[in-house]
Amino acid sequence: MAVVNANYLKLKAGYLFPEISRRVNHFLKDHPDAPLIRLGIGDVTEPLPAACREAMIKAVEEMGDRATFKGYGPEQGYSWLREKIAAHDFQARGCDIDASEIFISDGSKCDTGNILDIFGDSNKIAVTDPVYPVYVDTNVMAGHTGEANDRGEYAGLVYLPITAENNFTATLPSDPVDLVYLCFPNNPTGAVASREHLQAWVDYARTHRAILFFDAAYEAFITDPAIPHSIYEIPGARDCAIEFRSFSKNAGFTGTRCAFTVVPKGLKGYTPSGDAVDLWSLWQRRQSTKFNGVSYIVQRGAEAVYSPEGQTQVRQLVSLYLENARLIRDRLSKAGMAVYGGVNAPYVWVKTPNGMSSWDFFDTLLHTCYVVGTPGAGFGAAGEGYLRLSAFNSQANVIEAMARVVATLG
Amino acid sequence: MAVVNANYLKLKAGYLFPEISRRVNHFLKDHPDAPLIRLGIGDVTEPLPAACREAMIKAVEEMGDRATFKGYGPEQGYSWLREKIAAHDFQARGCDIDASEIFISDGSKCDTGNILDIFGDSNKIAVTDPVYPVYVDTNVMAGHTGEANDRGEYAGLVYLPITAENNFTATLPSDPVDLVYLCFPNNPTGAVASREHLQAWVDYARTHRAILFFDAAYEAFITDPAIPHSIYEIPGARDCAIEFRSFSKNAGFTGTRCAFTVVPKGLKGYTPSGDAVDLWSLWQRRQSTKFNGVSYIVQRGAEAVYSPEGQTQVRQLVSLYLENARLIRDRLSKAGMAVYGGVNAPYVWVKTPNGMSSWDFFDTLLHTCYVVGTPGAGFGAAGEGYLRLSAFNSQANVIEAMARVVATLG
Incomplete structure (x- = not known):
């Protein structure tokens, strides 16, 4: 009898990102035309450097x-x-x-x-x-x-x-x-x-x-x-x-x-x-x-x-994403939110407003702003009460996403 | 104290192919101009299909x-x-x-x-x-x-x-x-x-x-x-x-x-x-x-x-290597050697002559024919007394390698 590695059975049902995918896909089924902006998973969006x-x-x-x-x-x-x-x-x-x-x-x-x-x-x-x-x-x-x-x-x-x-x-x-x-x-x-x-x-x-x-x-x-x-x-x-x-x-x-x-x-x-x-x-x-x-x-x-050439092109890519992070920090803090990170990193760690849970804030952003973040609780118990926004997107998308979020908060 | 996976310490010193590399490199140091033909490791030699x-x-x-x-x-x-x-x-x-x-x-x-x-x-x-x-x-x-x-x-x-x-x-x-x-x-x-x-x-x-x-x-x-x-x-x-x-x-x-x-x-x-x-x-x-x-x-x-196109090109590649395998079988069996495989596979499994050990036969082929095979004993105890020849090479190299081996045996 072939015995499995029973440690796998201890794993919680959903790895974080598949669970986000599930919620996003469910939302898109009901709102196929929603202009979604993804600032969730840490995936880059800009072309590969020409040198590469x-x-x-x-x-x-x-x-x-x-x-x-x-x-x-x-x-x-x-x-x-x-x-x-x-x-x-x-x-x-x-x-x-x-x-x-x-x-x-x-x-x-x-x-x-x-x-x-x-x-x-x-x-x-x-x-x-x-x-x-x-x-x-x-x-x-x-x-x-x-x-x-x-x-x-x-x-x-x-x-x-x-x-x-x-x-x-x-x-x-x-x-x-x-x-x-x-x-x-x-x-x-x-x-x-x-x-x-x-x-x-x-x-x-x-x-x-x-x-x-x-x-x-x-x-x-x-x-x-x-x-x-x-x-x-x-x-x-x-x-x-x-x-x-x-x-x-x-x-x-x-x-x-x-x-x-x-x-x-x-x-x-x-x-x-x-x-x-x-x-x-x-x-x-x-x-x-x-x-x-x-x-x-x-x-x-x-x-x-x-x-x-590669070094120059990589610096341009990094600068683009860092400017996005700066924009996220700037727009959200001006709207009165507590934000961390985003200065030496492509991630901004946002305190949820009014003690909202991180999955609730995730759902709010998805359903009212069409913006996908990553709920902090998905990264561990002490991540509860935070949400991660990634700077990996075009500047135009980041500006638009922040405008929608700020409008909702206001 | 960080404890290692002590099971690694049970592993025999050399994985087969690194040991072959070591012997070949040692030989090449003494004979830098030897026209070596490698029929050892199962690595392909011909260009990637154009379709790919x-x-x-x-x-x-x-x-x-x-x-x-x-x-x-x-x-x-x-x-x-x-x-x-x-x-x-x-x-x-x-x-x-x-x-x-x-x-x-x-x-x-x-x-x-x-x-x-x-x-x-x-x-x-x-x-x-x-x-x-x-x-x-x-x-x-x-x-x-x-x-x-x-x-x-x-x-x-x-x-x-x-x-x-x-x-x-x-x-x-x-x-x-x-x-x-x-x-x-x-x-x-x-x-x-x-x-x-x-x-x-x-x-x-x-x-x-x-x-x-x-x-x-x-x-x-x-x-x-x-x-x-x-x-x-x-x-x-x-x-x-x-x-x-x-x-x-x-x-x-x-x-x-x-x-x-x-x-x-x-x-x-x-x-x-x-x-x-x-x-x-x-x-x-x-x-x-x-x-x-x-x-x-x-x-x-x-x-x-x-x-x-890809299917055609892959078939051509496979045919080329299978023809090499046929040549290896043909030349060696005509020279009186017992050979197996090489009809439905790119490997020919050769019985060593006169009860020679597989590493000895490997060394003989390397030193006298400048041909690299893989000693059967490297694949397990029951591989002793055999040597693997791979068909992955150009036809010209295979023909030349077999001519040298047959000359040595004769």
């Missing part, structure tokens, strides 16, 4: 000639891409990261889930609340939790609330934890972490021999020069942190698919009896065995992000 | 226009691709498979590893010997085995020998097993399974409520019209089988990356207490949570495989 497209077309053409055809590539990615990433994203910012420590993948969602493969089942795991749901769900699937309670909190996980009251920075856990998920600039709150806050986490992790999973998928949106882009800007981080990065949000690769994970050589985990084990070697083995590398064509597209 | 390239260039261009730009797609793949697969690969062969049962992925290696996520840890698992090493290694990593013995066999796995003596078809296990890996046309032996043999497996699986993992990555190479291409050609298979398919070997996508898995709706696994659980829903949840879909550009390339 040109590089991919060239790569497709190479595939047509036996002499330049590419079959299986290295599972960890081509060295020409890994070297550019190491130089531009890390060494240029003073981070001691080598190309061999970069593992190219097809997405940060995959990587943040798959990374659990190389860790044991006995670790104490901390997540912020609210949190990107994938961190929690992948731990549930891996059997690292008990059942969920009425607030959607799974037994066994350590939830670290981040709210306006603590300026969206978690208090370090009083009891030791072994694996910690940190996402800065933060999804969903749009908050950033100061150098001091990150140093405190690095010191904590080194003291407790914990590993930080640092998700920096939104680092391109940092505008404040004092804010670190990488955890490796913090002294000691090579000894305690794995970093996740993506081309999805800077270069618009959500439908093109390329990302990477950084595992420093010398970073250690431990056997239950306390023997040190090299994590780079485990991840290398995991990727060699369970992954076949990213499409050559897509890797060439990602490489073009680092060309002078 | 044209479709991908068009897709890249769509990415440059806001109106046709594609962000996140469905994690399970676009319906236009899933529908073509269902129609061409299954319904046209009389298989009752719907588009919603097709899950597009970036590789069969990933899928055959990831599928274990939805199963529990108490299943009894059967593999053939020799076997595609990924089936074994992913089970070791998941903690489904004990340690390996001197022959490289892991405690807890059920090994089913396939050799010339049993015509490369495994005897059904006498004790019940819960998960069974079957690969036909077989990697590495090139053998195929008759309808009767597959029916016996389906009957076995239904009797024992087992699940068959049917890897059909090489189905395009079947020339014998009596041989099933899909497990779903066998009555009852919808109740007991998951099938893996790939565009790697038919359309040359090893560097482009696209594959798919078929999970029939209604296929059941069980909780430890015997309650039935829908496997389609678990896999759907797994993919939604831990995967973000395949690049839009690549999916358009895969779709083009099903156009009339």
Whole structure:
């Protein structure tokens, strides 16, 4: 008798975004002509940079000639891409990261889930609340939790609330934890972490021999020069942190698919009896065995992000979305709403008016403004009373959406 | 203290193909000008079909226009691709498979590893010997085995020998097993399974409520019209089988990356207490949570495989490789060697001469013929005494390689 992984049965019925889709589709069935503006899911809307497209077309053409055809590539990615990433994203910012420590993948969602493969089942795991749901769900699937309670909190996980009251920075856990998920600039709150806050986490992790999973998928949106882009800007981080990065949000690769994970050589985990084990070697083995590398064509597209033209085009994309975030903040705060984030991040975290629940506010915006947001409660219990608005849309759509929302509130 | 997955420490030092790379690179360091011909790793060599390239260039261009730009797609793949697969690969062969049962992925290696996520840890698992090493290694990593013995066999796995003596078809296990890996046309032996043999497996699986993992990555190479291409050609298979398919070997996508898995709706696994659980829903949840879909550009390339031009071009590619396989069989058997496979598969399984060990024969071919094969022992204990030659190369290279091998044997 084939037995299933019964941990899946603990998962709450709907992953957040499918539930939003369901409500939106239901609404559209009754109002097929409603001029919906989607500021919900964090999906980009603007064209892929020309530099990336040109590089991919060239790569497709190479595939047509036996002499330049590419079959299986290295599972960890081509060295020409890994070297550019190491130089531009890390060494240029003073981070001691080598190309061999970069593992190219097809997405940060995959990587943040798959990374659990190389860790044991006995670790104490901390997540912020609210949190990107994938961190929690992948731990549930891996059997690292008990059942969920009425607030959607799974037994066994350590939830670290981040709210306006603590300026969206978690208090370090009083009891030791072994694996910690940190996402800065933060999804969903749009908050950033100061150098001091990150140093405190690095010191904590080194003291407790914990590993930080640092998700920096939104680092391109940092505008404040004092804010670190990488955890490796913090002294000691090579000894305690794995970093996740993506081309999805800077270069618009959500439908093109390329990302990477950084595992420093010398970073250690431990056997239950306390023997040190090299994590780079485990991840290398995991990727060699369970992954076949990213499409050559897509890797060439990602490489073009680092060309002078690519850099200019990516900056233009990021600026466009950041101006949208500024508009959202500006319009809503002028209308008397409390807004957070949106300065160093493409997300604005909006306090719901009059203590409204986040799903009620979501439904109100959908039905009266034809605007789709993401209810904060979908990201965790402490997200209740907030709603996330994404800056990923055209400026015209953002202006129109904000006009409708402000009119409703007024 | 962050604890690692100690199951990784049970893995034998080198995955087969990295070990081959190591030996080849060592040889090339001493003989940099040796005219090496690689018939080792199963990687294609011929250009990508023009239909696929044209479709991908068009897709890249769509990415440059806001109106046709594609962000996140469905994690399970676009319906236009899933529908073509269902129609061409299954319904046209009389298989009752719907588009919603097709899950597009970036590789069969990933899928055959990831599928274990939805199963529990108490299943009894059967593999053939020799076997595609990924089936074994992913089970070791998941903690489904004990340690390996001197022959490289892991405690807890059920090994089913396939050799010339049993015509490369495994005897059904006498004790019940819960998960069974079957690969036909077989990697590495090139053998195929008759309808009767597959029916016996389906009957076995239904009797024992087992699940068959049917890897059909090489189905395009079947020339014998009596041989099933899909497990779903066998009555009852919808109740007991998951099938893996790939565009790697038919359309040359090893560097482009696209594959798919078929999970029939209604296929059941069980909780430890015997309650039935829908496997389609678990896999759907797994993919939604831990995967973000395949690049839009690549999916358009895969779709083009099903156009009339694409079908013609794929048939030409397959014919080219099958002619190579025929040449390998012909030359070696004329030279008095025992050869198997290579008629319905791109692999020829060669008995080593004079009882030579497979790594010794590998080294001999490398050092005296400058030809790279794959030692049978790398695929399992029962692969000792064999060597795999792959037909993936140009015809000229195959002819030259065989001339060198025959000269050495003579």
